[in-house]
Amino acid sequence: xxxxxxxxxxxxxxxxxxxxxxxxxxxxxxxxxxxxxxxxxxxxxxxxxxxxxxxxxxxxxxxxxxxxxxxxxxxxxxxxxxxxxxxxxxxxxxxxxxxxxxxxxxxxxxxxxxxxxxxxxxxxxxxxxxxxxxxxxxxxxxxxxxxxxxxxxxxxxxxxxxxxxxxxxxxxxxxxxxxxxxxxxxxxxxxxxxxxxxxxxxxxxxxxxxxxxxxxxxxxxxxxxxxxxxxxxxxxxxxxxxxxxxxxxxxxxxxxxxxxxxxxxxxxxxxxxxxxxxxxxxxxxxxxxxxxxxxxxxxxxxxxxxxxxxxxxxxxxxxxxxxxxxxxxxxxxxxxxxxxxxxxxxxxxxxxxxxxxxxxxxxxxxxxxxxxxxxxxx
Amino acid sequence: xxxxxxxxxxxxxxxxxxxxxxxxxxxxxxxxxxxxxxxxxxxxxxxxxxxxxxxxxxxxxxxxxxxxxxxxxxxxxxxxxxxxxxxxxxxxxxxxxxxxxxxxxxxxxxxxxxxxxxxxxxxxxxxxxxxxxxxxxxxxxxxxxxxxxxxxxxxxxxxxxxxxxxxxxxxxx
Numbered sequence: 001x002x003x004x005x006x007x008x009x010x011x012x013x014x015x016x017x018x019x020x021x022x023x024x025x026x027x028x029x030x031x032x033x034x035x036x037x038x039x040x041x042x043x044x045x046x047x048x049x050x051x052x053x054x055x056x057x058x059x060x061x062x063x064x065x066x067x068x069x070x071x072x073x074x075x076x077x078x079x080x081x082x083x084x085x086x087x088x089x090x091x092x093x094x095x096x097x098x099x100x101x102x103x104x105x106x107x108x109x110x111x112x113x114x115x116x117x118x119x120x121x122x123x124x125x126x127x128x129x130x131x132x133x134x135x136x137x138x139x140x141x142x143x144x145x146x147x148x149x150x151x152x153x154x155x156x157x158x159x160x161x162x163x164x165x166x167x168x169x170x171x172x173x174x175x176x177x178x179x180x181x182x183x184x185x186x187x188x189x190x191x192x193x194x195x196x197x198x199x200x201x202x203x204x205x206x207x208x209x210x211x212x213x214x215x216x217x218x219x220x221x222x223x224x225x226x227x228x229x230x231x232x233x234x235x236x237x238x239x240x241x242x243x244x245x246x247x248x249x250x251x252x253x254x255x256x257x258x259x260x261x262x263x264x265x266x267x268x269x270x271x272x273x274x275x276x277x278x279x280x281x282x283x284x285x286x287x288x289x290x291x292x293x294x295x296x297x298x299x300x301x302x303x304x305x306x307x308x309x310x311x312x313x314x315x316x317x318x319x320x321x322x323x324x325x326x327x328x329x330x331x332x333x334x335x336x337x338x339x340x341x342x343x344x345x346x347x348x349x350x351x352x353x354x355x356x357x358x359x360x361x362x363x364x365x366x367x368x369x370x371x372x373x374x375x376x377x378x
Numbered sequence: 379x380x381x382x383x384x385x386x387x388x389x390x391x392x393x394x395x396x397x398x399x400x401x402x403x404x405x406x407x408x409x410x411x412x413x414x415x416x417x418x419x420x421x422x423x424x425x426x427x428x429x430x431x432x433x434x435x436x437x438x439x440x441x442x443x444x445x446x447x448x449x450x451x452x453x454x455x456x457x458x459x460x461x462x463x464x465x466x467x468x469x470x471x472x473x474x475x476x477x478x479x480x481x482x483x484x485x486x487x488x489x490x491x492x493x494x495x496x497x498x499x500x501x502x503x504x505x506x507x508x509x510x511x512x513x514x515x516x517x518x519x520x521x522x523x524x525x526x527x528x529x530x531x532x533x534x535x536x537x538x539x540x541x542x543x544x545x546x547x548x549x550x551x
């Protein structure tokens with residue numbers, strides 16, 4: 001005991017030059033709004049799907065040790081939605097009571113961006129889609145009061161959650177149609193196998209108030225529209241396999257299909273869009289598309305070697321960024337000086353300065369193994 | 379395709395077996411071209427062919443290679459690298475009764491076959507022999523030909539382990 005007392009005494013009164021005692025139990029926090037160049041890497045954990053995660057990274061940092069700001073879990077090919085009006089992130093995820101077996105429970109987990117910890121959850125029907133992530137599996141409408149989760153069993157439907165009251169409101173069948181494209185107000189649209197788009201208006205309780213269908217405007221087999229649209233000012237720009245673009249205006253009560261135009265123009269070389277996350281948008285409303293040359297039947301998910309940037313108003317390509325390494329997914333930060341993020345074929349995330357097109361760094365050592373989607377922090 | 383090869387190579391990590399598969403693929407393709415050009419008479423001393431007594435083998439090639447003809451629209455881990463085979467599930471898994479299909483050309487008889495890519499389910503990812511080919515694959519709003527979906531549906535749970543490639547018939551031309 002005497003020795004211990006001496007030790008404590010020495011530890012409590014350090015001599016000059018020694019490290020003083022430090023408090024335990026300190027836990028970091030993050031700002032409620034993330035800096036413009038912080039990014040969220042959505043790791044689908046394809047090799048161990050129950051351990052998916054979202055990693056918050058400072059894409060400006062050249063220091064691998066300190067650029068990781070934190071992470072949170074997202075189980076079983078989860079889907080993510082980052083709120084714009086609140087400091088929250090929503091994850092649609094699945095758990096089994098015995099890991100990979102047992103009773104299935106699907107939840108919307110509400111993460112607080114400051115602590116990266118769950119601040120609430122809403123149990124939803126165990127039907128949510130598990131598939132390669134896209135931005136249109138989980139969306140919000142009604143000024144982000146209603147969160148919509150896409151279900152595929154393979155019957156298709158949408159689960160409606162009131163995020164403010166933290167309750168599941170109900171399920172809306174969308175037979176023959178898929179995915180969730182948010183519309184203005186309290187409505188959503190879905191792409192249908194018959195080449196139409198279905199739209200659903202919701203009432204205050206999240207139930208279906210009415211629905212409508214467009215005329216047929218695409219072919220689900222021949223030069224189909226990619227579901228991976230770029231959304232700019234409530235218009236969804238759908239690239240086709242062969243490089244057409246079909247805009248659909250979702251700002252009104254029903255979808256309005258616009259005139260199609262071409263990504264390719266006069267460019268030679270067999271260029272086509274392709275990849276996992278093929279499109280992106282920036283704060284200025286430009287559209288980014290991951291492109292590969294020498295396209296062929298089945299190349300629509302091949303890695304791209306360039307990112308083409310379009311002004312959707314003039315329908316002109318305004319920039320093309322050559323990638324150092326081919327990429328399977330792209331993402332764009334949402335600040336005024338945007339970065340292009342690209343998951344390269346080594347499954348590391350490359351960072352490019354959009355203004356110059358220069359490769360800035362590679363975000364290695366983040367702990368992400370399969371960063372499928374790249375979100376600019378909000 | 380060379381970029382895709384790199385992504386798959388990275389995904390499969392560099393086991394000696396994988397390296398052997400990748401480095402032999404070009405050779406395999408060369409042999410395959412010879413088979414197609416030379417017809418049945420010159421059919422080949424490839425592993426599957428050699429294992430059969432039938433003088434006119436119905437298939438040829440390495441079922442552990444992503445380039446194997448049945449895998450033209452596969453997306454996932456080959457069950458043949460996970461304790462099962464190209465048309466059976468590994469022990470202790472459960473085969474999904476519903477699935478997506480592809481239409482693949484068998485280079486031996488030059489016929490198109492309907493391939494059912496039934497997933498094997500109930501365990502975590504196999505992690506071996508990841509393949510992605512997308513001939514005839516279509517977006518998820520056309521689900522019967524969409525391989526981005528987890529097809530472990532109608533099973534006791536939805537954990538995805540690996541994918542088979544089962545011939546269910548010839549395609550109507």
